[in-house]
Amino acid sequence: MKYPNSSKEYVRPNIGAGNRGMSLEDDINRSNRYYLTEDTAVIHKKPTPITIVKVDYPKRSAAKITEAYFKLASTTDYNGIYKGKYIDFEAKECESRTSFPFSSIHEHQIRHLKSVEKHGAIAFIILRMVYYDKDFLIKANEFIEYYDSCNRKSLPFAWVQQHGHEIRRTFTKPCDYLSTVDKVFGL
Amino acid sequence: MKYPNSSKEYVRPNIGAGNRGMSLEDDINRSNRYYLTEDTAVIHKKPTPITIVKVDYPKRSAAKITEAYFKLASTTDYNGIYKGKYIDFEAKECESRTSFPFSSIHEHQIRHLKSVEKHGAIAFIILRMVYYDKDFLIKANEFIEYYDSCNRKSLPFAWVQQHGHEIRRTFTKPCDYLSTVDKVFGL
Numbered sequence: 617m618k619y620p621n622s623s624k625e626y627v628r629p630n631i632g633a634g635n636r637g638m639s640l641e642d643d644i645n646r647s648n649r650y651y652l653t654e655d656t657a658v659i660h661k662k663p664t665p666i667t668i669v670k671v672d673y674p675k676r677s678a679a680k681i682t683e684a685y686f687k688l689a690s691t692t693d694y695n696g697i698y699k700g701k702y703i704d705f706e707a708k709e710c711e712s713r714t715s716f717p718f719s720s721i722h723e724h725q726i727r728h729l730k731s732v733e734k735h736g737a738i739a740f741i742i743l744r745m746v747y748y749d750k751d752f753l754i755k756a757n758e759f760i761e762y763y764d765s766c767n768r769k770s771l772p773f774a775w776v777q778q779h780g781h782e783i784r785r786t787f788t789k790p791c792d793y794l795s796t797v798d799k800v801f802g803l
Numbered sequence: 804m805k806y807p808n809s810s811k812e813y814v815r816p817n818i819g820a821g822n823r824g825m826s827l828e829d830d831i832n833r834s835n836r837y838y839l840t841e842d843t844a845v846i847h848k849k850p851t852p853i854t855i856v857k858v859d860y861p862k863r864s865a866a867k868i869t870e871a872y873f874k875l876a877s878t879t880d881y882n883g884i885y886k887g888k889y890i891d892f893e894a895k896e897c898e899s900r901t902s903f904p905f906s907s908i909h910e911h912q913i914r915h916l917k918s919v920e921k922h923g924a925i926a927f928i929i930l931r932m933v934y935y936d937k938d939f940l941i942k943a944n945e946f947i948e949y950y951d952s953c954n955r956k957s958l959p960f961a962w963v964q965q966h967g968h969e970i971r972r973t974f975t976k977p978c979d980y981l982s983t984v985d986k987v988f989g990l
Contacts, residue, residue: 658919665850666868680854681871684988691847695882700923702889732845736887 629657643790650788659696691728704732707742715770729756752780753796827896827931830977837975846883878915891919895927902957916943939967940983
């Protein structure tokens with residue numbers, strides 16, 4: 617994405633959410649709120665990591681950050697607890713019809729998934745294939761095995777169909793990944 | 804803390820760290836890095852939540868946030884996995900010699916601790932009593948029980964000494980709270 621050299625209102629990127637009109641992040645956040653309300657699980661998105669450089673402290677009003685930069689996340693975006701288990705996952709949208717480019721997921725996020733999995737986490741990736749309007753849960757260990765052993769630069773959609781598990785969408789839980797977790801991880 | 808009406812370099816507040824010269828946050832972050840390196844646990848501090856209002860996209864350089872505000876955290880600051888268990892805690896420094904004011908911890912953070920504890924988390928508070936130069940681990944359930952039943956506005960230091968568990972400090976782990984977790988939660 618290229619932007620002109622200008623200052624403008626910040627609108628959260630909401631790229632290609634198929635027929636839904638909502639981003640995967642919005643759908644997961646809504647589902648998480650529902651899980652929290654039902655008391656099924658406590659899972660939150662982590663805030664966007666930024667480096668704060670300058671802050672204004674105006675009299676009698678809230679501190680205003682006037683210079684800050686986006687920072688690379690050192691972990692995945694989501695974690696929490698479900699049925700006594702530590703849950704950890706990354707969520708990605710994929711525009712391509714044929715494959716998910718590995719460049720979309722950072723090396724240290726993969727290292728993080730490996731690490732938490734080794735410590736006993738329920739770790740996975742949620743992949744939205746925008747063109748097909750489908751969400752898949754991919755177990756972190758299967759993803760990593762393929763990633764480490766293949767000589768490709770992307771994950772073919774055929775692989776996703778074979779190894780991924782489709783996530784259902786309900787009215788209250790537009791990305792009901794915990795029902796998929798139950799099946800896939802036998803919780 | 805009052806600040807003049809001016810713009811200035813942002814320096815992370817590093818309030819009263821006794822003889823150490825380091826804040827509790829720094830000490831916990833250093834300990835967490837060590838736990839990660841040793842492969843003992845994967846525990847991270849969550850980024851500070853902010854609301855982004857305006858972003859500059861200068862040509863050929865990194866996006867610059869030019870207007871943003873601090874947001875109240877809806878969860879605690881730290882979570883992760885240790886010995887297969889979900890770990891969740893909040894860390895607080897206390898300047899007073901006599902008690903820890905409840906106003907320093909937000910209602911929704913207490914609600915969050917209650918909630919994760921109910922789901923099977925190892926949940927606690929790390930309290931640094933700056934004057935005594937000591938760190939204590941307080942189990943979330945004991946803290947909450949006292950908080951809900953007392954009619955006080957603060958946690959007396961005498962209570963902390965009786966119910967808290969002192970955390971040792973080592974050279975590599977300036978706040979070695981996981982060795983306290985082992986003892987207190989029998990891990």
